[in-house]
Amino acid sequence: MRIKRLTVSFFAILAFLVLGILIAVQLKNVNTKNAQSEYAEKDLTELQEQVMALMRENDSLSEQNRQLSSLISSMGEELSGDNDALQVIMTEKAKAEAFAGLTDVHGPGLMITVDPGQDASVNAKTLLLLVNELRASGALAISINDERIVAMSEIRDTGTDKPQIVMNGNSYEATSPFTVKSIYRESDINRGLQLIQSLIEQLGTASDIVVSNGDDIQIKALSEDSLANQPT
Amino acid sequence: MNLPAFPMKNRKTVKNPNSSGAKTLPAGNRIRTVLFFVLFLFVGILLSVTIREAVLRGQQSSTLSGQYAQYQKQLASLSSENKNLKAENEALQEKRDELTDTVLNEQGFSALAVSLNKARALAGLTSLTGNGVTVTLNDASVTDASAGSVSQQGLIHSQDVQYVVDLLKSCGASAIAVNGERVVGTTFMICTGPTIRVNNSRHPVPFVITAICEPDSTYAVLTADAYLTYRASGSVQIRFDRTQELTIPAYSDTAAIDSVCSELGVTS
Incomplete structure (x- = not known):
């Protein structure tokens, strides 16, 4: 009889212990999960923004390089007698002066x-x-x-x-x-x-x-x- | 589950209505059985919820880390492409400047070549080399901060970078760059998340501000500055160096120049 009673008590204590641990784990999870997912998503969003910004910058640089190559090629023509490049240089000068505040x-x-x-x-x-x-x-x-x-x-x-x-x-x-x-x-x-x-x-x-x-x-x-x- | 029963004083017995009356279940035993049933039910539900959450979190975390790794890979590839494009841009600009000089001098417009070069230099459209100073600003390291994480006071903000740039201008700097971004007439610095936007590029810490100026007098002003001393005491990392043969790159965003000039009435 005594053994039976002890067995029941043991099971009851074990069950309550497991229940207590599970409740504690669950409560902790609820708090940390919200914070973690918020940070993870924030980090990911920032990374996405950096990628997008760099993509835009690279597109702009590619376009600039294309324009510079075209300008250099037209200046090469100037050296061989074409007059358009002088006009391009005058425009460049006007832009540089405006940008410099002159x-x-x-x-x-x-x-x-x-x-x-x-x-x-x-x-x-x-x-x-x-x-x-x-x-x-x-x-x-x-x-x-x-x-x-x-x-x-x-x-x-x-x-x-x-x-x-x-x-x-x-x-x-x-x-x-x-x-x-x-x-x-x-x-x-x-x-x-x-x-x-x-x-x-x-x-x-x-x-x-x-x-x-x-x-x-x-x-x-x-x-x-x-x-x-x-x-x- | 057949649970053993506790012996109880004054134990009452109830007859099982479904039985023929030969077998009876004590009232205490029934209550205990119900309580144990409820207890194990709770344990079972919580256990299944916890396991499910753990599995879901694992899946979510692996998805996020997968996406994170993918973006980091893309960022590294774009950064490398950006570096190459900038190098190409610099080389093309040098070639353009050389050709412009050649064209103007060959056609007898040497005065025009001089004024063009002056305008370009003042606008920040040419690279400049000379002696100067380097100021490095960085967030407080976590070990410096008492709470284990860096507070707002321990972070470098756009105002700090702007303050150093304004101070260098007042020291007579002839060219300044922030992380290689040339400071021009339209340059501004604003915080965007963990980075600072300078011109059209975003830069994370550390912020390396280079300036061509008189190194000794500028160094003396920087080290004696009350605001920078105060910020350094708040655990941010500030370092000043006198540097020889600094090269400040040219401002190269031709799209931005065209846009400003077009608004100011200068068109191609």
Whole structure:
């Protein structure tokens, strides 16, 4: 009788033990499974995006190489008396000058004014944040106080008693208002406007920053005597 | 299953309605039998669910890892193709520049050749070689982080890369590249997942920023910079090197140049 009782107790304990373990395993699985599958899918999606981006880049490079080969071949013809290549070179020059910021440009875009107010000054960090946000939202050309912002343009603070901001080697009083102009593709203007408005909210600076869009913003070329206009 | 019964005090017995009355089952035994039945039923269900889940997870995991391996293979092949295309692109651009010079000089337009070269250099369309600095930014290694995984503070963000680029510009750099991507007038850096997009390419860590500039003064500015010192104290890895004979590649995305120029009124 006693043996029977012990056997029953043993089976009961074993069954409850197995049940407990199974419930614990199941609960743990539910928690980890969600997290794991989320991470695995995220990693896979990121990898897919990288593959797609590289495919697009390679397609673009192939097209560029095809165009370059064609240009080289037309220049070879120029050397043997064909005049078309000179026209191609002039177009290349015009493009290089426009891309370098060496030509006046105009078009639809945004106008931002940064007014430091009384007894305050604008700092270079605010202007850098605005310029970087304009670029990220698709600005094609940018100027600050008619100083064309090009590839190697510096924007930095200088002076303590009389703070100034240096751009392209030229100094501007940091206590005066700054005007930032930018030209966009029509399709990018609203995005640019939203991003700049959002940045202004985040900045919450003492300066009064106002942004507006315009149909024909005029941006001057990089000045001939500017420090940024001296290639190494 | 015929289970043994416990001996019980005041045991009550019930008659089995289906039996002729000769065999009776004690009430305690019936309850125990029902309880054991329910218990084993639960164990059985849970066991089958657990096994099924394990099999499904195994299948799902092997499908995901298969897809992952396939994409990684594709990525490696595309990266190799990308490297070759870039090398070809660079060689073609050099050939084009040489031919352009030859054509212009032969036809007596040497001044035009000079201004074309100047515009190209300012636009970042020519490669440049000289002395400078190399700044390497990398995420904190897991062993550096206290929690075992890298926190946001331990990751390099696009703002960090942009900060270094802006600092190098203010030091008078004449050409800058981020992981080989030339910084031009339209260059921007934004975080896209674990990578940073520079121009039209995505780059994972480490970010190697190279700049042609005066090495000693720039190195001094970089090492004394308060923001970079603060970031380095937050366990991200920042390294500065003075480098001799650096080559910064030319910007070569002609499709992007054409698009910008066409919007700005310059057409082919």
